[in-house]
Amino acid sequence: xxxxIATNKETGRSVNHAFAxxxxxxxxxxxxxxxxxxxxxxxxxTHIDLxxxxxxxxxxxxxxxxxxxxxxxxxxxxxxxxxxxxxxxLLRKSTPKTAVNHLAIYDFxxxxxxxxxxxxxxxxxxxVLACLVTFPLVFSWMYxxxxxxxxxxxxxxxxxxxHVKAEGIIAWFSYNALNIAAIMVTAGVxxxxxxxxxxxxxxxxxKFMYDFLPLYLLLFISITGLLLTFQNIVLHGxxxxxxxxxxxFSVIVTLIYLPFGKLAHIPFRPMSVFxxxxxxxxxxxxxxxxKVCGDHxxxxxxxxxxxxxxxxxxMEFNMQDGFNLAELCLPCRRKYRISxxxxxxxxxxxxxxxxxxxxx
Amino acid sequence: MKKRxxxxxxxxxxxxxxxxxCTQCGGHEERNRNYVYDVNPLVNRQTMPLMxxxxxxxxxxxxxxxxxxxxxxxGAVLSALVEKCIGCQNCTIACPYGIPKFDTEQNxxxxxxxxxxxxxxxxxxxxxxxxxxxTLQWLTDEEIEAKQKQFNLDNGKxxxxxxxxxxxxxVKVNLPGIxxxxxxxx
Ligand code: HEM
Ligand code: SF4
Ligand code: SF4
Ligand code: SF4
Numbered sequence: 001x002x003x004x005i006a007t008n009k010e011t012g013r014s015v016n017h018a019f020a021x022x023x024x025x026x027x028x029x030x031x032x033x034x035x036x037x038x039x040x041x042x043x044x045x046t047h048i049d050l051x052x053x054x055x056x057x058x059x060x061x062x063x064x065x066x067x068x069x070x071x072x073x074x075x076x077x078x079x080x081x082x083x084x085x086x087x088x089x090l091l092r093k094s095t096p097k098t099a100v101n102h103l104a105i106y107d108f109x110x111x112x113x114x115x116x117x118x119x120x121x122x123x124x125x126x127x128v129l130a131c132l133v134t135f136p137l138v139f140s141w142m143y144x145x146x147x148x149x150x151x152x153x154x155x156x157x158x159x160x161x162x163h164v165k166a167e168g169i170i171a172w173f174s175y176n177a178l179n180i181a182a183i184m185v186t187a188g189v190x191x192x193x194x195x196x197x198x199x200x201x202x203x204x205x206x207k208f209m210y211d212f213l214p215l216y217l218l219l220f221i222s223i224t225g226l227l228l229t230f231q232n233i234v235l236h237g238x239x240x241x242x243x244x245x246x247x248x249f250s251v252i253v254t255l256i257y258l259p260f261g262k263l264a265h266i267p268f269r270p271m272s273v274f275x276x277x278x279x280x281x282x283x284x285x286x287x288x289x290x291k292v293c294g295d296h297x298x299x300x301x302x303x304x305x306x307x308x309x310x311x312x313x314x315m316e317f318n319m320q321d322g323f324n325l326a327e328l329c330l331p332c333r334r335k336y337r338i339s340x341x342x343x344x345x346x347x348x349x350x351x352x353x354x355x356x357x358x359x360x
Numbered sequence: 361m362k363k364r365x366x367x368x369x370x371x372x373x374x375x376x377x378x379x380x381x382c383t384q385c386g387g388h389e390e391r392n393r394n395y396v397y398d399v400n401p402l403v404n405r406q407t408m409p410l411m412x413x414x415x416x417x418x419x420x421x422x423x424x425x426x427x428x429x430x431x432x433x434x435g436a437v438l439s440a441l442v443e444k445c446i447g448c449q450n451c452t453i454a455c456p457y458g459i460p461k462f463d464t465e466q467n468x469x470x471x472x473x474x475x476x477x478x479x480x481x482x483x484x485x486x487x488x489x490x491x492x493x494x495t496l497q498w499l500t501d502e503e504i505e506a507k508q509k510q511f512n513l514d515n516g517k518x519x520x521x522x523x524x525x526x527x528x529x530x531v532k533v534n535l536p537g538i539x540x541x542x543x544x545x546x
Contacts (some may be wrong), residue, residue, distance in 0.1 A: 073427065076425070076427070078422075078423050078424060078425040078450055079425040079426075079427075081425070082425040082446075082448060083425075102467075108447075108465065108466055108467035108468070109466075111463075111465040111466045111467075112389075112442070112466045112468070262443060265443040265444055268426065268444070268446075269446070271425065271426060271446045272446035272447055272467065274446075275425070275446045275447055275448035276447065278448065279448065279449070298449070298453055302448075302449075302450070302453060303453060305450075306423050306450050306453040306454050309422065309423050309450070309454075310419055310422065310423060310454055313417070313419075313422045315417070315419055315422070315526075315527065317419075317456045317526055325456045325526070326453050326454065328458070330452060330458040331458070332458075333455075333456070333457065333458035334395055334397065334410050334457065334458040334459075335397060337410060337456075337457045337458070338397045338399060338408055338410060340524065341369055341408060341520055341533070341535065342369075342399045342400075342406070342408065342539060343539070344399055344400050346397065346398075346399055346400065349400065349401060349402060351398070351401045351402065353395075353397070355376065355396075356379070356392075356395050356396070357379070357391070357392060358376060358379035358380040358382070358383050358392045
């Protein structure tokens with residue numbers, strides 16, 4: 001126990017250390033980067049939309065929280081290994097395919113259930129669409145100019161990229177992109193809430209701050225956003241400035257919350273591509289043989305990495321029988337434990353484990 | 361009154377009620393997360409269950425790069441958070457007892473969560489509730505201590521608690537000594 005406390009202190013100090021150096025550096029570079037992009041985008045600050053000022057402040061605070069969380073997290077030994085080796089393997093041929101699969105179409109969520117997949121497509125892509133429109137507007141990387149002849153020009157980073165008819169389909173999608181996004185997110189969040197109400201299975205472990213708050217925040221953003229459009233079209237702008245402030249406020253709160261709650265999976269999720277590459281690459285290189293049955297069950301690299309990570313945490317599972325527990329395949333490892341309990345060498349009996357999956 | 365899962369291994373009759381019960385816990389999607397083994401399958405009928413022991417310092421959680429395995433305030437080591445698990449399978453390699461299961465299709469690890477939807481409110485876990493042979497029980501620390509005294513064989517065969525386990529655990533395990541010819545008295 002003593003040793004444990006000592007190592008905890010150790011990591012505590014290195015996180016603080018990161019805060020003083022990495023954190024400040026990343027924060028500084030990002031803010032400078034955004035300022036430069038704004039300078040270019042706004043043609044030397046001549047096109048700033050000050051209505052969007054709140055978002056700017058919110059984004060900066062978000063970036064602070066994000067770096068704080070990400071750097072503290074990256075200091076953990078297993079995370080460090082995956083990030084380091086994942087970056088090295090980023091140029092694998094399969095990376096684009098894995099990335100699209102894991103980060104855009106979420107095949108693996110579909111395998112968890114069609115309902116969960118549709119729900120996540122709506123929420124995830126709704127949010128991505130909204131961000132693709134909002135952020136360039138906020139930082140004035142993109143804006144629209146109206147010409148007398150019924151055409152709009154979309155200006156991106158100070159360049160006129162597109163010239164569209166004000167009544168045309170592209171223009172319609174451009175003004176309505178945020179409404180479409182809001183409807184997608186509302187539908188997705190309603191699906192998530194309905195799943196919690198109707199399905200006991202989905203309700204197992206939930207805390208308000210972790211589980212419900214992000215859903216309510218997304219719902220609040222979407223509905224206030226839709227109300228803005230409604231006020232514009234039906235109520236001729238009645239109370240629109242007030243609603244605009246409420247909407248801005250909801251986005252800012254969400255941005256600040258994002259790095260700490262359930263939504264933190266968004267920036268962290270690309271790690272799943274790292275993990276897949278790591279398993280595939282080292283699996284092709286050399287597989288570990290189970291010390292009891294000889295089955296290939298994990299790459300040598302990963303087995304060694306896990307043993308090392310556990311070592312950092314003062315855990316050494318070296319057995320007197322001459323192996324580390326991480327060197328046994330899972331069925332053998334379970335049988336080995338039965339043998340330790342019973343005194344009979346269950347793992348040496350050449351009978352495959354059977355009847356372990358109750359069909360409920 | 362805080363209670364723990366307590367196992368008396370040799371009572372097990374191999375009925376696999378605990379596996380069936382486990383499929384019905386909240387969030388389990390009808391898949392069980394526990395095991396029942398034949399001790400010496402070619403010779404006799406003795407069976408023993410194998411469960412997550414909910415380590416005080418869990419190797420699975422320490423090895424997870426995504427911090428997907430959370431430790432509940434009751435001490436239960438939870439299953440991977442569905443939105444955080446990145447599918448690296450470190451946890452399956454790290455666990456000294458081989459407990460976490462991995463679903464390749466769903467890219468998701470799942471393991472015993474001590475039926476947290478029940479035990480967080482002091483309701484016994486599913487497996488302990490259905491076990492017909494008193495192998496799995498839900499007891500207070502005092503009750504467990506009494507059991508340990510009752511069954512302390514003191515003959516070097518006491519291999520189910522520290523220092524024979526790989527670390528301190530929240531679930532307590534015991535051998536009533538049936539295999540050594542001690543008649544079991546409840
Ligand atoms: C980088 C791409 C993303 C990946 C790989 C990803 C992955 C996941 C996964 C695996 C889950 C668990 C789903 C389940 O098992 O039912 C989830 C849940 C969730 N995701 Fe994402 N996500 C991504 C982007 C986003 C974005 C952009 C949002 C928008 C805010 C978002 C919002 C949510 C929400 C609200 C949940 C919780 C759903 C619930 O509680 O039922 N995700 N995500
Ligand atoms: S027994 Fe294995 S799965 Fe359970 S808490 Fe310990 S390390 Fe984790
Ligand atoms: S498989 Fe999932 S839960 Fe297990 S260590 Fe990897 S990320 Fe964590
Ligand atoms: S405590 Fe619950 S989750 Fe764990 S093995 Fe028993 S029934 Fe399954």
